[in-house]
Amino acid sequence: MDYEYAPLRLPSNVDRLTAAAQLAIQAEFSGWELARVRLYRDGTRQVMLRRHRVNQPQPGLSY
Numbered sequence: 001m002d003y004e005y006a007p008l009r010l011p012s013n014v015d016r017l018t019a020a021a022q023l024a025i026q027a028e029f030s031g032w033e034l035a036r037v038r039l040y041r042d043g044t045r046q047v048m049l050r051r052h053r054v055n056q057p058q059p060g061l062s063y
Contacts, residue, residue, distance in 0.1 A: 031051045
């Protein structure tokens with residue numbers, strides 16, 4: 001399977017519940033799934049989203 005990836009960085013002022021809601025919306029409407037999350041000491045999160053690559057266009061990632 002071939003995937004496309006989208007890195008996303010969430011600032012420290014975004015709490016866990018808000019981050020989960022944002023990611024759930026992207027998953028439902030754009031087909032993204034969570035590949036990896038890194039939590040840094042300063043509170044920022046680096047999120048890697050992935051989805052299957054298809055020939056037809058899909059909605060993009062909105063920030």
